Amino acid sequence: MVVASPTKIHSEEVLAIELPTVDLSGDRSMVSNLIVKACEEYGFFKVKNHGVPHDIIAKMEKESLNFFAKPFDEKQKVELAKPFGYGCKNIGFNGDIGEVEYLLLSTNPLSIAERSKTISNDPAKFSSAVGAYMEAVRELACELLDLMAEGLRVPDRSVFSRLIRDVDSDSLIRLNHYPPLPLLSKDKDSSPCNQNKVGFGEHSDPQILTILRSNDVGGLQIFLNDGGWVPVKPDPATFWVNVGDLLQAMTNGRFVSVRHKALTNSYKSRMSMAYFAGPPPNARIPVPPEMITPTKPALYKPFTWAEFKKAAYALRLGDSRLGLFRMEGDEQVA
Numbered sequence: 001m002v003v004a005s006p007t008k009i010h011s012e013e014v015l016a017i018e019l020p021t022v023d024l025s026g027d028r029s030m031v032s033n034l035i036v037k038a039c040e041e042y043g044f045f046k047v048k049n050h051g052v053p054h055d056i057i058a059k060m061e062k063e064s065l066n067f068f069a070k071p072f073d074e075k076q077k078v079e080l081a082k083p084f085g086y087g088c089k090n091i092g093f094n095g096d097i098g099e100v101e102y103l104l105l106s107t108n109p110l111s112i113a114e115r116s117k118t119i120s121n122d123p124a125k126f127s128s129a130v131g132a133y134m135e136a137v138r139e140l141a142c143e144l145l146d147l148m149a150e151g152l153r154v155p156d157r158s159v160f161s162r163l164i165r166d167v168d169s170d171s172l173i174r175l176n177h178y179p180p181l182p183l184l185s186k187d188k189d190s191s192p193c194n195q196n197k198v199g200f201g202e203h204s205d206p207q208i209l210t211i212l213r214s215n216d217v218g219g220l221q222i223f224l225n226d227g228g229w230v231p232v233k234p235d236p237a238t239f240w241v242n243v244g245d246l247l248q249a250m251t252n253g254r255f256v257s258v259r260h261k262a263l264t265n266s267y268k269s270r271m272s273m274a275y276f277a278g279p280p281p282n283a284r285i286p287v288p289p290e291m292i293t294p295t296k297p298a299l300y301k302p303f304t305w306a307e308f309k310k311a312a313y314a315l316r317l318g319d320s321r322l323g324l325f326r327m328e329g330d331e332q333v334a
């Protein structure tokens with residue numbers, strides 16, 4: 001029988017650590033080695049000189065802002081997230097809740113065009129902003145995946161990126177808005193209410209890679225296995241890259257899918273936009289032969305993205321899903 005692995009929700013300890021930044025304009029072999037190191041140690045890094053044009057980012061951010069600024073009843077005219085559409089507080093189908101409202105969109109152009117009709121007063125403008133953004137961040141994601149293959153010395157350099165270039169790639173765009181939450185207690189200094197609320201609870205992203213950006217408001221934290229939560233300093237000129245569960249599986253556990261969460265604050269709206277790079281549903285998740293050695297035997301059973309996604313959607317946000325796909329007899333959790 002397949003059972004979900006126990007979920008360990010981590011403590012609240014917060015660490016101040018400098019997280020890796022990769023400058024994509026640097027020497028290619030140095031860049032690929034840096035990326036591999038960051039993915040092994042943190043499953044997370046920041047990229048600068050990423051090549052995504054500023055006006056494409058600005059247009060996407062403006063459209064996102066316009067939508068979230070609408071009155072609540074207007075926003076509710078967008079179909080409720082099942083999973084695609086508008087969501088407020090409810091995350092997924094299994095009772096997870098956060099102080100967040102969001103739009104979750106498939107990157108399929110026809111689906112974006114259809115959804116835009118209820119999202120925006122100028123649907124063509126919204127569709128074109130999302131389309132341009134999605135193409136630009138997909139290019140960035142492909143470049144990063146090729147650099148990872150190079151750094152891992154995998155001869156088939158496009159083994160990872162091919163999956164998200166596929167026309168049937170199951171990739172998503174998520175626009176998140178975390179409204180500022182005033183501190184409600186009378187005694188603001190001593191009450192336990194005087195704390196940031198959870199906007200988006202602890203989890204890892206199930207896909208291959210996430211390209212994430214926020215406005216200039218902090219809130220994102222990542223979890224380091226040897227310690228605690230590290231706040232990520234906001235930097236709207238850069239993108240953050242999260243290793244997802246599939247990339248952990250495709251590297252046979254060499255890269256780690258990063259656990260992260262987003263907190264709200266009491267003074268300013270936070271907006272983030274995430275591109276989740278996923279393979280086609282029927283794709284069998286490839287593990288390049290170089291990732292498997294006598295000392296590092298295969299950790300996971302073969303599976304397709306559809307099988308993994310089904311398992312992810314049956315679980316809670318914070319649950320560990322890779323544990324379900326571990327080789328028999330392997331006692332580890334993830």
Ligand SMILES: C=C1C[C@]23C[C@@]1(O)CC[C@H]2[C@@]12CC[C@H](O)[C@@](C)(C(=O)O1)[C@H]2[C@@H]3C(=O)O
Pocket residue numbers: 083091092093094096104172174203204205206207276312313314315316317
């Ligand atoms: C509780 C859930 C929400 C989620 C699907 C899931 O059952 C478990 C994974 C969650 C997550 C996290 C990353 C992305 O934001 C997301 C869109 C995804 O692919 O997996 C969400 C899912 C969701 O909000 O629908």
Ligand SMILES: O=C(O)CCC(=O)C(=O)O
Pocket residue numbers: 174176200205212214219220260261262272274
């Ligand atoms: O808002 C953020 O910074 C993180 C959002 C996130 O983790 C997600 O949408 O999966």
Ligand SMILES: [Fe+2]
Pocket residue numbers: 203204205260
């Ligand atoms: Fe996430």
